[in-house]
Amino acid sequence: MPELAQSHIREGGQDRTSLLRRDVDEAAARRSLREQIAHLERQLSALFTSAHPRRGLEWQVRAPGGPRLLGMGELEALRDDLAARVEDARRTLRDRAYVETRNRERIEEMMVEPERFKWVRISNDDIGEPGCKHWHARPRLGLIGMLMGWWRVKISSGCP
């Protein structure tokens, strides 16, 4: 229906689009974009805090450079980049949380049946915890234990 709408606007012999307060519209749009940026920044900060101690996540968002008043296009691009970064961080954390849960379950299984997990080593890093503790399925008494099938889970005492 765009033709119909346009003909309606032109009724009365003048182009009424010129009467629109473009400055007010733009100010409202800019305000809305700034609010969206603020909301996304808060979400990104919350994700950053909850991600600790996991490493290797990307937190930088391409910035147009400042300090200056950004144009509408720049605000939109910044909003989109922030949204993409938040989504990316969320997805990565979700994937890691899944792997970490599986690793926790694996530790429990290792403790019950260490012989099923020969030489498997799971660290705090693998379960999203700080510190250097790790669980290592190894044979008792070295070679003899390996030949006899005497396996156990050795839990490290922490950071060296």
Next chain:
Amino acid sequence: MEAEAPLRRGWVEPALRAEFPGLALVLAEVAAGAGRSPRGVKERLRHLSDVTHGARALAQRREPIASAYRIFFRQIGIDPENFRPPGEAAMLERMRAGRFKSRNTLDDALTVAVVETGVAVRGFDAARIEGDLGVRVSQPGEKLGGDGLELPDGTIVIADERHAVALIFGDTAPERGVSPETARTLLCAVQVGGVPDISVEEALWICSDILTSS
């Protein structure tokens, strides 16, 4: 010791006020420059170093004032991961150096203020500022301090009645900062939306108290 320095508000260009309704510049002038920090200030820094730890640094960006500065940084085109807001920068420096290092009364006062309140304060040599300070957008071809770095068009600056004297967050024009010859320091806090007045006032009072009692 002097009575609390009276606070006043700097001007803000209407276009900036419309864009950032919470933006303000709060000023306080004190009859002191920068010198060697007395023992009490060094002890205060040491105490702050002791109570500041990694967990606080990590969670800082979720605190309301630090978050307000981060958001403002984003909105003016700065990535706060690259160029840290002053509160976060101070905290990272503490983590890197293992303590808040004492430098001089002004730097120490600014550090104490930003760590205790989260509000960014900076100092100018009051004798080199013409008229009152305010925040505005730079003009095409304008230079920082009149003869310094050329400012990209539209840069948000702190300015006196003649020149841009500093970027709103960042470089200060040559000779506008506090030097050993400074007799009066103009303290200036940049307030953004979400930062309460009381925190800004407290930050400036902390600075003026340290400077005037040293």
